[in-house]
Amino acid sequence: MVILALILLAAPVFSGPPDYAAELISRARELRLAQDPGWLAVGHYKPTRRGRFESRVVAGTFFLSPGGRNDPEGELSATLKAFAGGTQGSQCLFPARYRWLEARLGFDPSRLPVEDCPKLSAWREGIDASGATVVFADAFLGNPSSMFGHTFLRLRRKTAAGDDDLLDYTINYAGLPRNGEGLLDGIRGLTGGLPGLFSVEPYYLKVQEYTNMESRDLWEYDLNLDSAAVDRLVDHAWELTHARFDYYFFTENCSYQLLTLIDAARPELRLEDGFGFAVVPGDTVRAYLARPGLVGGVRYRPSHVTQMKARRARLAADEFSLATRLGRSAGPAEFRGLEAFSPERRALILDSADDLLRYREGFFVELSTAAANSERALLVSRGRLGLPPLPAEIPRPRRLEEGHDSARLGAAAGVTRLSSYEEVSWRGALHDLASPDIGYLPDSQLQALNLRLRFDNKDRVPYVERFDLVDIMSLSPWEAWNRKPSWKASAGIDQAKELGCGPVACMHYDLDAGLGLAFETHLGRKEIYYALAETDFGAAPVFNDGWRIGAGGTAGIAVEEAETLKTTAEATYIGYLNSPSRERLRLAQAWRLSRDVELRLNLDKRVPDQEAGLTFFYYY
């Protein structure tokens, strides 16, 4: 591709009859094609504040005119010159531009001969696309870059047989990190310091990556695009394989670039309209759904863990204990234990045991000899039963669009021991533990840019009650087959009420992290208990040293009485090295009144103060 580009750039611009290029350029001017949304979309041009245009593509062999990045008109002229001038390879590099301009200007094939593009043809044939599906991967709190979820595009094949979706190709946009510079790359990813690239990969690799390795469920949303739009999309994706963007985690991320890719194929959809401040992957799915008739079928593809849990739920107690032993280490004694069960139950036990073995050992790993032999014994034994695959019976969770929107406004009023307050709040994203889980990762909390401003009616001052830059809590109920720690981390501004200071003086910067365990019961609908050891650091003039550091713990319970009703209670104690300790007891009751409306009652005892309040939340 680079060589092709060099030839292209080195070639004289007017190698063919110049009059036709000039003619096309003047017609394009008359039609004002350079300002057409379709042209701006294939060039990824965005208006700048100074009324000009700039392309989001920053490098690569994407522009034919030296100033093409800031000049849609010049780039259009250069493109027509290259096409009409017979610049070798230009049509093959820019098939979507060619298609678009040809549709507007109607090229004369005798004066602008069609180029033969064997590489492009092979690529198109390999992908064989007849449709497009947006795939949403559930949030994964274990990786900061995956916390909000992810989207990529799957291109459905013409020759699909219904059960071979895995053979489809996908288009994926991602920031390209440098090897081994995790933390620095995180910062680069936030500030546009990483190159952003489109890539094409078989769907089976994406499925393995998300559902097996990261335990993330996938949701597929089929787009209703006609074959001409799919062809435009594939051709434009080809153009993008040699384009380089700047990657921005919050704004110009995977989900945003997917919108622009689809906009390039169907400019009238204007999918990226309304996205500016931050692009949450789930919100882009809502944007697709909001375009009438755009989304057809929706499918759920459960992760390995989800399948494992569903299968395990069908095991009786003795079957479960045998499957556990077989999954840990399958020896002759365990296999003899199988004989007590019917062939159908044996199949279920063996399938479950292998689910467990793989979950414990991992995917794409060189298994130890013992584990490899164990797995082989399980599979040989399963094969000898001669029974077909067991039905899956996996309950489908609520879809993300059934959950509340990403951003939130809140209004609250309450009383404290000596005063009363009114509060307004805004949160950029996304979900908190106290809120009913519909459409979100259960038992998780991810709050970003959460600001609570209060007005104290006695002191008559406004102040920051709490600000979360980021506030994460990931509870993983500990159980026989899934032993993962639970953890939390937060950074923001908090109140040090334990010092007895006024609301303004009590504000301080706060960093907090905790690690521990969680358990789940189903006495009612569902209960989660958790206990985390915790460390806390604060900085503000109110502390004697200007800072304080301490350790302690938090224990809590979250009870889901109904799908729309949740009670949470939490107790925290932190002893500080150089400051009085913090003791806090919190109780919250949340009611989801509709998809985007929630009412919450809070009781909060922060020694020596205590308060009670009612909050009304609106998600949008």
Add this chain to the structure above:
Amino acid sequence: MNKKSLLVLVTLLAGAAAAHAGSYTGAGCGVGAMLMKGQKGNGMIGAAAFTNGSFCNSFSITTETMGCTADGVVKNEKKLEVYAAANLQKLSKEMAQGGGEYLAGLSKLMGVKEAQKEAFFRLAQQRYEKILPSAATDSAAMIKNLRAEMASDPALSIL
């Protein structure tokens, strides 16, 4: 709690929390195609490096031998080979179970007709120990053995 033990606790906790939350940082929603040897892949945070999504590197197999092309589309003649290598574990499990999505993909790549798919699934299960004679059988040997078994099967030999 005396101050000394508190200090120790703070240090330990901060270290543990930082190691837990920060050991896996990167950019890009889902950028880390962690198809790497040594990755646990059970949803735990691992010390995984990121790859650029070019799976050829991820499997530590060179572009040459895997038949990958620079633009991500696998060459026709290498499709089966790459698919079998990438999905060997899933294929092995589904052969034992007598069917499944990964096995359906394999049947397609091997040219098995829709009407013979069930026969293909049954054969894979019945001849499991011949197709995968040991825990160390690699994907190329698996395909070779599978072809030999298919050739000896009246329903599938005409392929």
